[in-house]
Amino acid sequence: MTMQYPKVTPQHLARKAVVYLPFGVNRFSSLQPSTCESIIRDMLSKIAIRGLTACILLLTLAATNALAHHSFAPHFDASKKLNISGTVKEYEARNPHSYLHVNAVDENGRTREYICESHGVTQLSRIGITPRLLKAGIKIHVTGSLSRHSPYMCFFETLELEDGRTLNVNGPGGSQATPQQAKLPTRKDIFGTWLLAPIPNRSTSGQQPMIQLLTPAGEKAVAAYDPFKDDPVFRCDPVAIRRVWGAPSTPLEILRNGSDIVLHHEWMDVRRVIHMNMKTHPKDGARSSLGHSIGHLEGDTLVIETGNYSAGVLNQYVEQPGQPTKGLLHSAVLTTVERLHVDTARQRLVVEVDMADPEFFKQPFPRAATEYLPSDLKIEPFKCSPEGLTGTLRR
Numbered sequence: 001m002t003m004q005y006p007k008v009t010p011q012h013l014a015r016k017a018v019v020y021l022p023f024g025v026n027r028f029s030s031l032q033p034s035t036c037e038s039i040i041r042d043m044l045s046k047i048a049i050r051g052l053t054a055c056i057l058l059l060t061l062a063a064t065n066a067l068a069h070h071s072f073a074p075h076f077d078a079s080k081k082l083n084i085s086g087t088v089k090e091y092e093a094r095n096p097h098s099y100l101h102v103n104a105v106d107e108n109g110r111t112r113e114y115i116c117e118s119h120g121v122t123q124l125s126r127i128g129i130t131p132r133l134l135k136a137g138i139k140i141h142v143t144g145s146l147s148r149h150s151p152y153m154c155f156f157e158t159l160e161l162e163d164g165r166t167l168n169v170n171g172p173g174g175s176q177a178t179p180q181q182a183k184l185p186t187r188k189d190i191f192g193t194w195l196l197a198p199i200p201n202r203s204t205s206g207q208q209p210m211i212q213l214l215t216p217a218g219e220k221a222v223a224a225y226d227p228f229k230d231d232p233v234f235r236c237d238p239v240a241i242r243r244v245w246g247a248p249s250t251p252l253e254i255l256r257n258g259s260d261i262v263l264h265h266e267w268m269d270v271r272r273v274i275h276m277n278m279k280t281h282p283k284d285g286a287r288s289s290l291g292h293s294i295g296h297l298e299g300d301t302l303v304i305e306t307g308n309y310s311a312g313v314l315n316q317y318v319e320q321p322g323q324p325t326k327g328l329l330h331s332a333v334l335t336t337v338e339r340l341h342v343d344t345a346r347q348r349l350v351v352e353v354d355m356a357d358p359e360f361f362k363q364p365f366p367r368a369a370t371e372y373l374p375s376d377l378k379i380e381p382f383k384c385s386p387e388g389l390t391g392t393l394r395r
Contacts, residue, residue: 072145072155074227074317074325075389080146082154084114091134094385095120096233096268100134100156102142116144116156118169122266122380123249127171129159138162149389184374187347190302190340193253193379194349194372196246208318208328210365218360221311221329228389230327231316236384237289238268240314241306241336244290245351245370251377254340254349261295261302269382274304281307287332289313304338331359347374 072078086104098121102114118124121131134140141160147153159167214222232239247267255262263272274295281292285308292308315328334357343350349372356364 073319075149076145076147076155078145081143082114082116082146083141083143085139085141086114088134088136088138088140089113090136091131093121093125093131093134094387095122095382096236096384097387098124100142102140106152112152114142114152114154115150116142116154118144118156119249120382122382124169126249126377127167127169129167129169133161134159184376186344187342187349187374188344189300190342190349191254191256193251193375193377195251195375195377196248197348197371197373198248208315210361211318211320211326211328213362215358215360215362217331218329218357221331221360222326225313225327225329227317227325227327230313232289232313233316234388235386236268237312238270239289239316240312240330241290241338242314242353242355242368243316244268244270245353250382251375251379252372253379264379266379266382268384274302291334291336301339301341304336304340306336306338307334309334329360330355330357333357333359343371348372349374 084102084104086102089101089103090099091101092099097117098119100116100118102116103111104114106112124130139162142154142156143158143160144154144156147155157169159169161167211222238244244265244267247265250266252263252265252267255264257273259277261274261276263274264270265272270290272290272293274293276295278294281294285292287308287310289310289312291306293304293306295302295304297303309330309332311332312330313327314330318326318328320326334355336356337354339352341350342348350369351372352367352369354365354367
């Protein structure tokens with residue numbers, strides 16, 4: 001059946017156009033209306049698809065910010081830096097985020113407890129920021145981005161120790177999220193350990209064009225969602241397949257398990273079984289945020305079809321000018337198709353994802369792509385700790 005899309009003019013589309021490129025390609029900034037209008041006219045003259053804007057054609061998998069495992073911008077202001085010198089009270093070495101508690105004197109001369117969040121303990125430990133290094137009682141200087149929720153909270157980025165060492169949470173000079181590794185054997189297929197290829201200025205909370213294509217049911221679900229209370233990561237839920245694929249600095253391993261294929265992601269200890277000998281999903285099977293997956297090979301490409309999703313979240317945070325922060329949600333009828341293959345010439349694992357949810361969206365999502373580099377990192381237990389808006393939930 002051919003889907004019918006509403007006619008939309010380039011002038012209408014250009015007013016809100018933001019172009020996103022797939023993972024593995026540099027991201028453009030927001031386009032001016034005149035530029036975007038020109039691009040859209042050219043594209044629409046070459047492809048006979050009405051109602052598909054430049055924004056939506058190039059929509060990503062909701063690219064994940066390398067600064068944190070939840071969206072950065074809704075919680076922290078990178079333009080406002082917090083600089084404090086004090087004494088470590090406690091270091092909560094946890095996943096998905098670590099929390100450093102520092103007693104320091106504020107601008108009024110009072111000693112206050114500052115709580116600064118950062119990457120998870122696994123990621124930080126790989127670059128030398130370990131629990132042993134941040135023992136209670138040591139003197140430290142912390143620089144980070146100020147929290148939007150409290151003047152005594154931040155996302156810590158650099159640590160200066162008494163012995164003169166300066167450590168950056170993103171690695172040496174802040175330019176590398178993981179340690180450099182030796183040259184690895186050439187990969188010929190999808191199996192082995194991989195790491196998300198770095199992309200500058202990745203954003204998880206920017207504008208999402210598909211939010212303009214919600215059905216009434218989708219609009220109702222979005223209106224009921226409070227991202228600052230309902231973010232699935234707070235309760236250690238992996239959110240969605242595309243969120244799992246976008247986890248930075250945490251490796252994944254693809255391996256065989258009998259006749260099945262297993263995708264083992266370090267992030268959230270996700271272990272997806274791809275049933276290679278099944279043709280359909282169980283009719284009354286259990287539903288979850290990652291659904292039930294069946295697969296087959298098309299040459300060297302692994303094709304994964306997933307259904308039996310529970311209703312949930314695609315993007316935890318969506319920012320729109322002049323509007324409160326929202327989320328992008330999906331219904332239980334969501335289906336996805338993933339295609340995995342290795343570009344042997346470039347030594348990249350290429351993952352393409354198609355999504356459709358006719359209950360919440362007026363048209364299918366455009367195909368999105370992301371890439372991974374070979375890795376020799378060992379997958380460590382994630383052991384997620386539930387957290388809230390202002391830190392780990394204490395039991």
